[in-house]
Amino acid sequence: MVLKSVDHPSSFMTNFLRSCGGSAVIDGGLATELQRHGADLNDPLWSAKCLISSPHLIRRVHLDYLEAGANIIISSSYQATLQGFEAKGFSRKEGEALLEKSVKIACEARDIYNERATKGFWDVSGDGATPRQRPILVAASVGSYGAFLADGSEYSGRYGDNVSLETLKDFHRRRVQVLAASGADLIAFETIPNKLEAEAYAELLDEEGINIPAWFSFSCKDGASVSSGEPVKDCALVAGSCEQVIGVGINCTAPRYIHELIQSIQKVTDKPILIYPNSGETYDGRRKEWVQSSGVGDVDFVSYVRKWREAGASLVGGCCRTTPNTIRAISKALSNS
Numbered sequence: 001m002v003l004k005s006v007d008h009p010s011s012f013m014t015n016f017l018r019s020c021g022g023s024a025v026i027d028g029g030l031a032t033e034l035q036r037h038g039a040d041l042n043d044p045l046w047s048a049k050c051l052i053s054s055p056h057l058i059r060r061v062h063l064d065y066l067e068a069g070a071n072i073i074i075s076s077s078y079q080a081t082l083q084g085f086e087a088k089g090f091s092r093k094e095g096e097a098l099l100e101k102s103v104k105i106a107c108e109a110r111d112i113y114n115e116r117a118t119k120g121f122w123d124v125s126g127d128g129a130t131p132r133q134r135p136i137l138v139a140a141s142v143g144s145y146g147a148f149l150a151d152g153s154e155y156s157g158r159y160g161d162n163v164s165l166e167t168l169k170d171f172h173r174r175r176v177q178v179l180a181a182s183g184a185d186l187i188a189f190e191t192i193p194n195k196l197e198a199e200a201y202a203e204l205l206d207e208e209g210i211n212i213p214a215w216f217s218f219s220c221k222d223g224a225s226v227s228s229g230e231p232v233k234d235c236a237l238v239a240g241s242c243e244q245v246i247g248v249g250i251n252c253t254a255p256r257y258i259h260e261l262i263q264s265i266q267k268v269t270d271k272p273i274l275i276y277p278n279s280g281e282t283y284d285g286r287r288k289e290w291v292q293s294s295g296v297g298d299v300d301f302v303s304y305v306r307k308w309r310e311a312g313a314s315l316v317g318g319c320c321r322t323t324p325n326t327i328r329a330i331s332k333a334l335s336n337s
């Protein structure tokens, strides 16, 4: 599904959601699932390391999420940056090829899934005669500058006084251009921890004439604020005023804050709301490990999904430490709601 120049970005998501029956399933944690399968991500490149060491594993995890019912799979480019690859000795050209490879692997997984689905079973919910494939989009992940810092600062949003709007635009510019031309259906700006980075993305989309749509997804520290402490409403407004943005939401945030966050976002934008929380655990950026949060637990957040849908979220999935089982259960919950 490619956004044609005649399509308005907003109709892209409206049409997609309609083809999915009103709500769509986003995949679950990619990096943490790679780890569960044995990948060692203790590296400045985190999951992007697997683009070099184990692309077959990335393909397998994408396929597992498709088999679990995902309508959107997110590429392995979260922590894939040209600057990060250069620090490992890759040339600019090789870095660009690795970014392209992340999207290619996701597209291959989609092709394999579609081929198997066509051969294996027929969805006769249409006119009963033609096979109907489940709508599937490939989103190219863009993790924040904080992800590149590789110290967990996508959960603090503190980049220091030396990092300006222009710094962030320059940091992301070439990567966004490459991913926009990679064959992905959209760009998923993920785990955005502060307002400045949302502004940088909005300006980049405009200045670079990026011709595929995008979603903005924020990491939050409570029911009202993104990781930096700035109001989620202010950040959602930045996303809401950008024409290329076809969805606004929250990811890698504890499930217990999601309901309130949906309500806040809804007050400031009509764009579709997406949410893909993590397991509710906390990331220790120094040790690169997930630790149990103190306080309220988030056992089995799938039981909240129907409430989130009623509150206004139309795309639901999972982030770090969620698995294909989580996504299977979300898919079931959404199809019953």
Ligand SMILES: C[S+](C)CC[C@H](N)C(=O)O
Pocket: 043, 044, 046, 079, 146, 147, 148, 149, 150, 151, 152, 153, 154, 191, 252, 283, 285, 288, 320
């Ligand atoms: C979404 S966080 C868990 C990604 C990893 C982090 N940027 C790090 O490198 O430690």
Ligand SMILES: N[C@@H](CCS)C(=O)O
Pocket: 028, 029, 030, 031, 032, 047, 074, 078, 141, 190, 191, 252, 319, 320
């Ligand atoms: N899409 C990324 C997000 C990390 S917060 C992943 O699932 O690994």
Ligand SMILES: [Zn+2]
Pocket: 029, 251, 252, 278, 319, 320
């Ligand atoms: Zn996450």
